Amino acid sequence: MNDDRPAATQADLPAIRERWVGVEFDVATFEMEPGRMVAWATACGDTDPRFIDPTHPDFQAYPNFTSHCTTHRVLPDEFPKIGPGFGIDGGKTVDCLGPIRAGDVLTGAATIADIYDKTGRSGTMVFIVQRMTYHNQRGEHVSTVDWKMIRQL
Amino acid sequence: MILDLHTHSVKSDDGRAKVENYCKWIQKKQLPLDGFVLTEHRQFDADSDYRELEDRYGLVILKASEVETEYGHVLIYGVNDDLVNSFDFADVTNPLPMVLEAADRCGAFAAPCHPGRKNVGLFAHYLTKGAVDGVHTVEVLNGGSIPGEDELSVTRAAEFGYRGFGGSDSHIVSRIGYCATEFDDDIEDVDGLLNALRGGSFRPISLRGLADDRENGDQP
Amino acid sequence: MTSPEPTSSDPASSGYGVTFDQIELGDELPVEHPDVSLERVKLWCDAADQHFPRFLDHEAARAEGLPGALVPGIMNQGFLLALLHRWAPSATVRKIDTVFRGQMVIETELTITGAVTDTDEDERTVEVDLTVVGPDGRTGVIGTAILAFE
Structure with a gap:
């Protein structure tokens, strides 16, 4: 989707932070498919049957499997344009709070947890931290993922 | 006396090291460090008190800051209330001359770090904007440098007549002590560090082989 | 470029x-x-x-200004998890926290390492430093993990 709005500048960041940090902006559901769970663990080179054998009594999703379960909107529709494109992935923090089983249906809620800027080898960067919290169909909080999106100013 | 003058803890946004775990690691690995300085990004951590850890582990643990300027990143030792109130530590576009002047005026000691690094190093900016008066000391050995960066730092520092020191720039525990600074004087506190830095009796050292066999890092 | 098979029968040497x-x-x-x-x-x-071209197509990645097709950051995190599972199969990973600092290119030799930085006898947990390093010695990922034991 083209975004013709003018890009935010460094001077806009305090107001953007004030407006958006703490805002929950999207919710989605994700069904845990055993085929994808196995493929993920296998691709990462794991051989532990807990993660690659659906018949194992403790079969569960890989600890960072929820990292790809993002809501349709990466940022709120009204969120200011910061830098070109989607930016790059600056890191992931995953809290593994309980096992995620095949067939579970997770509800993930997206919140903007932090916004800050810093300089690095590649220039001035804005870090937007998106926090996803995941609850299973029994209401149990099973995972939290903090995703640091880096946008270039 | 050997101090690692450039470390980050979990107080920095990209730091993943707990301060006590640094102490345990130094002790367990028998690193020849007598202490380290926490240089958190874009802030001064006025609240943390590490005196109990200093006593328990027999290490000097001091606090400083790494701020960002239009000429790259700068370490500031001896941060005090006057300096914190002089400029915005969180601003990533602080003018370097202003930072140097404020540090001098408030009794602190400012020195650009990883000056051979692209974009966030002093010498890259010298090429396009010219040299800045007031720089006297730079970090010539940095544990996060990629091949060529420290070599450039050493060469250019010599050309400009700057004194050089070393720091690991560690963000995780196991990388503390990759680079450090050897002082002729004993240092027990921030005032002692400031006196030693001003006196100039110190030299950068690399401890990579001792600290860890692994290669160095690529800090952004 | 494969992970070694675990030899858990002889943990002291392997x-x-x-x-x-x-x-x-x-x-x-x-x-x-x-x-x-x-x-x-x-x-x-x-x-x-x-299915982003930057992960799967060297030419497309270079057209984006990248050095080649990149290993996805989350996949790098997965390699570290696999190492942890092989190292301590009876443990459960409670948290993994990784910072993606540099670009790691596919079809190259990456090196992953870990080191124990803390142990808690009461909680039966250990904390581990983790890195992914590229063939030129540049670190692409640093991180930590907390593992809990029964």
Whole structure:
């Protein structure tokens, strides 16, 4: 989707932070498919049957499997344009709070947890931290993922 | 006396090291460090008190800051209330001359770090904007440098007549002590560090082989 | 470029298959070289439903200004998790926290390392430093993990 709005500048960041940090902006559901769970663990080179054998009594999703379960909107529709494109992935923090089983249906809620800027080898960067919290169909909080999106100013 | 003058803890946004775990690691690995300085990004951590850890582990643990300027990143030792109130530590576009002047005026000691690094190093900016008066000391050995960066730092520092020191720039525990600074004087506190830095009796050292066999890092 | 098969029958010599009582602060985890072949990365992209050309096509990645097709950051995190599972199969990963600092290119030799930085006898947990390093010695990922033992 083209975004013709003018890009935010460094001077806009305090107001953007004030407006958006703490805002929950999207919710989605994700069904845990055993085929994808196995493929993920296998691709990462794991051989532990807990993660690659659906018949194992403790079969569960890989600890960072929820990292790809993002809501349709990466940022709120009204969120200011910061830098070109989607930016790059600056890191992931995953809290593994309980096992995620095949067939579970997770509800993930997206919140903007932090916004800050810093300089690095590649220039001035804005870090937007998106926090996803995941609850299973029994209401149990099973995972939290903090995703640091880096946008270039 | 050997101090690692450039470390980050979990107080920095990209730091993943707990301060006590640094102490345990130094002790367990028998690193020849007598202490380290926490240089958190874009802030001064006025609240943390590490005196109990200093006593328990027999290490000097001091606090400083790494701020960002239009000429790259700068370490500031001896941060005090006057300096914190002089400029915005969180601003990533602080003018370097202003930072140097404020540090001098408030009794602190400012020195650009990883000056051979692209974009966030002093010498890259010298090429396009010219040299800045007031720089006297730079970090010539940095544990996060990629091949060529420290070599450039050493060469250019010599050309400009700057004194050089070393720091690991560690963000995780196991990388503390990759680079450090050897002082002729004993240092027990921030005032002692400031006196030693001003006196100039110190030299950068690399401890990579001792600290860890692994290669160095690529800090952004 | 494959991870070594664990030899948990002899943890003292292999470094794999350790139990909580065998772990000490300062221990180094076995060094591994994960499989970052195009085939393996494609398998991950299929599982994650992330079919971005920057992960799967060198030319497309270079056109974006990248040095080549990149190993996805989350996949790098997965390699570290696989190392942890081989090293301590009886443990459960409670948290993994990784900072993606540099670009790691597929079909190159990456090196992953770990080191124990803390142990908690009461909680039966250990904290581990983790890195992914590229063939030129640049670190692409740093991080930490907390593992809990029964």
